[in-house]
Amino acid sequence: GENVEQHPSTLSVQEGDSAVIKCTYSDSASNYFPWYKQELGKRPQLIIDIRSNVGEKKDQRIAVTLNKTAKHFSLHITETQPEDSAVYFCAANLGNFNKFYFGSGTKLNVKP
């Protein structure tokens, strides 16, 4: 099966700085990699995703990069704001199947 590892488990940055969260996966057949943001007491919500035929994707202050050879992908948040404070999860699907495996999460704290 798939194994998704996520680092760091906690990340504290000053408002306006950048934040980077990294994930690695084990199944070379995985081809879809979403990132979720979960605020305290709320459901996970998709913030950005990337497919294996793309190396990078941006959406305003958020970007995701994928290195298929090394089997790792990263979330980049620029110009962080206090409302970015949350837990972020990466995930990878299992080849062409419908199963997803999640990383253990990164708690991001943006200090004003």
Added chain:
Amino acid sequence: NAGVTQTPKFQVLKTGQSMTLQCAQDMNHNSMYWYRQDPGMGLRLIYYSASEGTTDKGEVPNGYNVSRLNKREFSLRLESAAPSQTSVYFCASKGGAQETQYFGPGTRLLVL
């Protein structure tokens, strides 16, 4: 559209009691999922249903059963609850193979 809905929102059980968690989606999605979320462990897949009429085990299926009642509804049953099943349970659904999962609001379960 309500999206993905779950009932109940919160439940307290005694060890050995049984209960069923309900999930419904109105997005005409084929696939539905049950996850549990424990502190520091991210989201772990319990069972999933790739399409109406099929169900498959995920990472942590022991102690649970599921029923895909129809395309809209996917229920999770605990036959004999144990304290180790204290967790937050999320239901999710998605359309095709490389599409976003949408999560329900979660059910917080406490087993005493």
